[in-house]
Amino acid sequence: MKKEQKLSNRKILALLLALALMLTFAAACGNSMDDTPGTVSAPVNIAALNGPTGMGMVKLMDMADKYNITTYQAPTDIAPKLISGEVDVAALPSNMAAVLYNKTQGQIVAISPVVLGVLYVLGNDVELQDVKELKGKTIYASGQGGTPEYVLQKVLETAGLDPQKDVTIKWLANHADVNQKLLSEKGAIAMLPEPFVSTALAAGGDSVKQLFDLNELWNEATGQELPMGVLVARRGFVSDRPADLEVLLKDYAESVDFVNSNDGAGALIVEKGFIGKEAIAKSAISRCKMVLFTGTNAGEGADILRTFNQTLYDMEPASVGGVLPDEELYYTGAE
Known part of the structure; x- marks a missing residue:
């Protein structure tokens, strides 16, 4: 009887050790995943202008499991798709964020400037x-x-x-x-x-x-940088898929860093059809001033857009859709 009890105790101990090992392994995997680019719940549909406004996302174009990216020649080709929900996120001229915000009664969110100057x-x-x-x-x-x-x-x-x-x-x-x-x-x-x-x-x-x-x-x-391109998203996407948005912003920031600092960026920009010649692409990169304001810097990006919209509104209200947008336009980071 005592022998059977000892065997039973050994089995329980073995099970507890196995469970502890499994928990340790799971925690290790979890920590490892935190250090790699995350996944999204479903592919994000993205539209971008075929120029400096879209060039910062070239690395995202190789992440077909996460992002469906289509480039267009004119913002008028993109706006209807964003309004209809066919597109989740778009890179557009900066004043279009305010114009579409007003046109959709607040259903567009300005995430960040993506191009300064140009x-x-x-x-x-x-x-x-x-x-x-x-x-x-x-x-x-x-x-x-x-x-x-x-x-x-x-x-x-x-x-x-x-x-x-x-x-x-x-x-x-x-x-x-x-x-x-x-x-x-x-x-x-x-x-x-x-x-x-x-x-x-x-x-x-x-x-x-x-x-x-x-x-x-x-x-x-004006005391602020000149935002020539902006990343916008449907409000429904921002509210329903906040984790996917954060994954996108992390990947996008890494892509921008690559374009601004890697010698191979010019060739990739040509490969993706943004510019025809590598020498021109390399020359253009520094003057395109590609950026992305995320995390603790999100507020800085919002300030740049806020000043821009106010300045344009003072000159011509129609340039921002007739009404100066309220604070709900600006994304200041995940809640």
């Missing part, structure tokens, strides 16, 4: 040191009615110039036309975004030079 003034055989020297000049540009127009207006007004009287702005159909004008006319001055800036500098040789960085001038005028 707008520059270039000259072909032109030497200017101060924005005031643009008085009496002609500026070729594209993007009338959009962010480029309001940025140029703010910069000129801050320099004491009246955009309607002191300069002549010739609005062309697209950036390629502006680039052609700049390269073909000695004395031409043009406002261009990346990657057209790098293309013009490469093609123009010593004649074409960067005159002004509009991000720096916007910062001087």
Whole structure:
């Protein structure tokens, strides 16, 4: 009887040891998983513009198990898909966050700026040191009615110039036309975004030079960086899938870091169809100022967007959808 009891006790002890080992193994696995990129409950549908606004997510394009990413040529191609729910997250021009927020009665959330700057003034055989020297000049540009127009207006007004009287702005159909004008006319001055800036500098040789960085001038005028691209999401996605959003932001931040610091980023940008030539892509990266504000920095990103929306609203309310968005537009991190 005592022998049977001893055997039983040994069996119980063996079971307890096995259970302890299983719990230890499970905890170790759990800790290991915390150090690797997480999974999502279902693939996230993402839309991005085919330019600097979308370039920061190139590494995400190789994560097909997590993200379905489609690039588009115009924000008007993306907006209906975001509103309908076909798309969960999108990278768009910054003012579109406010426009869509107003259009959907608050069903869009601005997650973070993803591109700062990208707008520059270039000259072909032109030497200017101060924005005031643009008085009496002609500026070729594209993007009338959009962010480029309001940025140029703010910069000129801050320099004491009246955009309607002191300069002549010739609005062309697209950036390629502006680039052609700049390269073909000695004395031409043009406002261009990346990657057209790098293309013009490469093609123009010593004649074409960067005159002004509009991000720096916007910062001087407003006290904040110039957000040219923003990551937005449907409010339903943010509220229903907060864990998936955090996984996305972690992966996105790593992708942005890769693009900004890795020599192989230019080749990947070309491979994904954002820019045609690797040399141009490498040149454009530093001037594209790709970013992502997450975690404790989320509030900083919200401040940049808040100042941007207020500035545009003061110039033209229609530029942000007619009404200045309230605080519900801005994502300041996971609850």
